[in-house]
Amino acid sequence: MAASLLPAFCFFSPLFVAVLAPLLDSILGKRLPLLVIIGTSLSFISALLMIPHVIFSGIILQSPILPFQVNSTNIATLVGVALISFLSAIYNALSEGGGRLKPFLYNFFLLFFVSVMLGLTMSYDIFVIFILAETTTLVSIMLVTHSHGKFPLQAAFKYLIITGIGAVFVLVGVTIIYELTETTILLEIVDNPGQLLDNPKFLLLSAACFIIGLGADIGVAPFHGWMPDVYPASTPTVNSFRCAKSIALVFTLYKLVHSLYVIYPSSTIVFLMGGVGVFSITLGVLLAYRQKDFMRMAAYFSIEDYGHLTLAYGLFTPLSFIAGQMYLINTALMEMGVLQTLGLVYLRSHTFNMDTLGGLIERMKKTAWSYILCAFSLVGIPPLSGFFAKWLLYSAVFDFLSRHSSLAVSVSAIIFLLGASLISLTFFIRSFQRVFLGKSTDITKKMDEDPPLTCLSPVISAVAAILIGVQPQILLGLIGAS
């Protein structure tokens, strides 16, 4: 372990730039989104600088004052959060059209959002995790209100109440652990669980509280109530930034529940995580299939994907961890690409209804190709990046079930997961056909050509889908599993 200022720099750089936003508002004017690019690029660079130390030298980087640590388990998620924030910042600069919040306040909240997400990924103090998870969600709620119209306010209120109750559950879990171990540091809790081992029911209760509480923040079923409203209610930029939030929160859920599983390896914890995962996959995929609104479709697809993640992380095997990490980063990156392309369609058409769209491939060539590549990667079509993520996930599930149950159960589980992916493939192809192919409609006829730079960020995601698909070692190396 080595003391390093890099974790603190990674956390504070967007925060410091955020504070500058109100001060530089009058000077920068419309160029204020440049500050978001600067803030996110600083944190991205510092995350990249940590890779040689953590991956190649095997050093654990510990921040001197803050309870932040970067090690081989969280470096990939940290880089993932920083990369998605950076790409979203570029997208923000090119496509943000204003909203309810004043520009300096909006850009301040974007940077604050990035900062707390990075902190959440690096933190190993249970109370700091709680505070940062709570703040991440609150800032996200604030950003939802940025969108014009009546609907965002209703969505933001729903989001606030569901995640507010979720936060109470997380606090119950955190307090139980603290009261029984008298420490707040997660690694110390695992090393010296104290009364937690003597009271396994309290341990299970806190695991359940984390799954409910953070599940509500993430948006896994049945705690997903806010998701289908918040996606269409947010601006495309906010939706894009929110993809980084899923990395931070899903990894946090794993961090907390895995620590409890190490202390008391109970099948109940696996059952809880797996149960929520399977329910989320089923509900998400079935509801996404019937949507006419492309943002709602994306929201339900996200619920399905978070289900896959909960299932993967919830098996607590070394292979399932690698599968979970690969799936998490790939999903967030590709989902960002899908949401950004759909956002570009919305910004020009001002509708989410797929029935009123069509023939956009002629006008938005790069957007259309980026969309379908990212969508295919999410579904797991070879040779795109998602294929390896799904392959690893299926291997992990099959390996786990074949060791703990019969072959029939293992095969049935794989058939179930394949079925869910096939349904996803169907609705993604259908959405592509409805939005980009076919004849132009009255709305799409009036739309402009694709401006050259606006789809830079989704194009990067699409290129990443091909690149990681051909060379999965790039991501596996970062996860530490190559």
Place this chain on the structure above:
Amino acid sequence: METAVFLAFSPAILITAWASITRETRRMIHLLSLQAATIGIVELTSCIIDVIAGLTLEAFIEFLMAFIEWISCVALIPFILYLCMKRTENTVSTPMVSVRKTVAIMVTMAIAYLALEAWLLSFNPIPTQLETLPLCILILSEAIVVTAVHRDAVKILVGLNMAINALYPLLSHVPLVYIALDLASIIFVNVIAAFVVAKSFDEHKTLVITEWR
């Protein structure tokens, strides 16, 4: 569990249950303040005893922090909600669920509370530091019912704050820095919530969330 602990928390249990059938927003805010006061007074009294018995700086700081937390929950947060109500309206509306059904839900919860305590006791005695946990979960469940049965945005927020207050006894041993951070985040939640409610009221001219679509 000691009978004294149960007796100390019983007013808070009753007040939270009462909030689920209250019709007026202003009264709901009063109930929130009262619930926070009754929950916090137990902890505050124990801190005062520590200060008198020990006369140490540490005990005094702990008392001061407990007092700040108590006053925030009793006065500051209800005040934020009160301002929100003044900025919008003081509605008088019947909850979505009838009084009879609400009482039935509360009785079921009380039975579930007994079952939870029995389950926790079946393996080991409940550790002393967590002996208030089943009661906190009971108040928390009641507060969730409060948020679920009301359609008025401010009343829903009162329910959310009652749920947060329910955890007050559990946080008594938590390091002071974390209490301060937690308090700041609760205030932040309420400020954002008041902002969203006020803006929604401006747009829709009503606090009934079912009419916000």
